[in-house]
Amino acid sequence: MQDVEAVVLVGGKGTRLRPLTLSAPKPMLPTAGVPFLAHLLSRIRAAGVGRVVLGTSYLAETFSAHFGDGAALGLEIEYVVENHPLGTGGGIRNVAKYLTTDNVLVFNGDVLCGTDLGAVVDTHRRTDADVTLHLVRVQDPRAYGCVPTDESGSVLEFLEKTEDPPTDQINAGCYVFRRSVIESIPEGRPVSVERETFPELLLAGAQVSGHVDNAYWRDMGTPADLIHGSADLVRGVAPSAALPGPTGESLVLEGAEIADGALVFGGTTVGRGVRIGAGARVEGAMLFDGAVVGEGAVVEHSVIGAGARVEEGALVNDTVVGDRAVVGAYCELRRGMRVWPDVVLPPHGLRFSPDV
Template sequence: MSASAPEPLESEVPPLQGVEAVVLVGGKGTRLRPLTLSAPKPMLPTAGVPFLTHLLSRIRAAGITHVVLGTSYKAEVFQEYFGDGTRLGLELEYVVEDVPLDTAGAIRNVADRLREDDVMVFNGDILSGVDLRSVLRTHREAEADVTLHLVKVDDPRRFGCVPTDEDGRVTAFLEKTENPPTDQINAGCYVFRRETLEAIPAGRPVSVERETFPGLLAEGKRLQGYVDASYWLDLGTPAAFVQGSADLVRGVAPSSALPGATGEAIVLDGATVHAEAILAGGATIGAGCVVAAGSTVDGSVLFDGAVVGEGAIVQRTVLGAGARVEAGAVVRDAVIGDGAVVGARCELVGGARVWPGVRLPDGGIRFSPDA
């Protein structure tokens, strides 16, 4: 991750009145290891900047200026990078979660920093193109206690489902099932009335989906759904992380925080890419990286200082800071930890993960997961 400060936004949007934001960034990101051994998931370089930068830029573009970050794992990294938020046109505050409190518990944990009547809450690992102003408008027009962004997915069996009635009112929260009654799922963005948020029990773990939302329904509270088909992706796995970064680079996913123009690749300052190398598929080449002649980097993310040797092929892969893929190696759908080395003519496929500092030997050896 580059240590440089975030660039200021190019345009200013008049602040929305009566609303602020909470972003939950306390998770350990275990599904993304070894990448998250050195940085929290929302701080991983995504299309050239920490992922959280993209989310914060969207929040500011909607006119929300006061944002509270609910942190836990490596909490100091967020404040060191973003500071008070001035350069993004925001006022940022930080609340550290000392013990795991689950989603609703983490939301309740920041309540003493809130000021407005409406609070927009975001999971810090979701990449989305939803119109935030429209979500807020729906919440207010429905006079809802909570409004949930819901997205339609092709295979809802992998998720809990959230059916709504003809007026858009949420009727239930259903666990994963082989025969889901709806294709609508919880998209990880909510608007709470502050009084509803403050009613969440304090000081203990509470789940929004298993306790808070079902409890509100049982009490007869109004939970409104805002359903759309906008871009949406949970970046919780290596494959999704790579896809999300590539979609940002190619302009498929929206962001005003890209450090360059959309296209086949973004190359950060200080990187060296040989004229005979091929960059494609929304690749990101970090600062200080070297991409040698005859190599291909396709739909991949290279953290700062990574090296791709002559004739190597890197596809749908993350190379950690200072990692090396040596001449003639082929790496597909893999995660290469910081400082790790893939030897010349090696082949990595099928979700292989190389842990920081490991060196795989030269010689045409084929590796599968957990090298």
């Protein structure tokens, strides 16, 4: 698809995980061993797209320092910075003068998705659309706005969250735009594509098409989503060409040490220099570089920050432990707990189970 280029909107302050672990924006958080954004860029390249315009307004230098000109990924990457936040539509309009193709793939940079990008573009061309939206079917659409389509796949309307949605189709955050439509978005002010651009196109009689499928999809807006998305990447449930190792029950990076008798599974990422003690059990977790899990400790569906320690016999479930924090021996953390960086919980200092 050399006649199509991509725009990726990234860099919002994003996930509630960020202050507890790293100072980088969410798209750069280590996810299955590499920055989250690397997974999307790898899929863009695998689809045959060679040029990406990265639009950001927050810590833009973080992206350019890591990805450079994109050559290492087989891409040409150009960076465009917003002087102030412009929303989805405004962010897309802000990159218009850097575009060179008539049709443009546009992505929200905080979504993990497995759709066939070539098929989305084919739908756009087949229907001669002004804009095509990737719509994914979800089990419970009540948590999202929904997008009904007719028999031909044309979008009928954009509906807000409701307890009785008429369809299970939701906006998956991937679009194909005609460049002329991008150039028609108001310039220099915040614009929402969902609330302004798309509804106005329908009112004007434009062809807005939907490409509907059941592809893997996860909005990575919460720590729980990030943890589960990372595990899905490690296990191969979510596709990526950027995974730094084979898919399986765990991804173990260079310099990590796992003692005999430790169980590490469920799509766990074991970062560089991590140490896991004998008898420990780690399931579906993200262990950032230099973290330590002591003998007999249990870590389930949690993030253990860089240099943090979970000491002997402790239990950490559905919890984020910040960088360099210490969870003392035989502590028990559950139910969305957050331990801030550098905090030290003493042995037996906290538990959630009742005494027996």
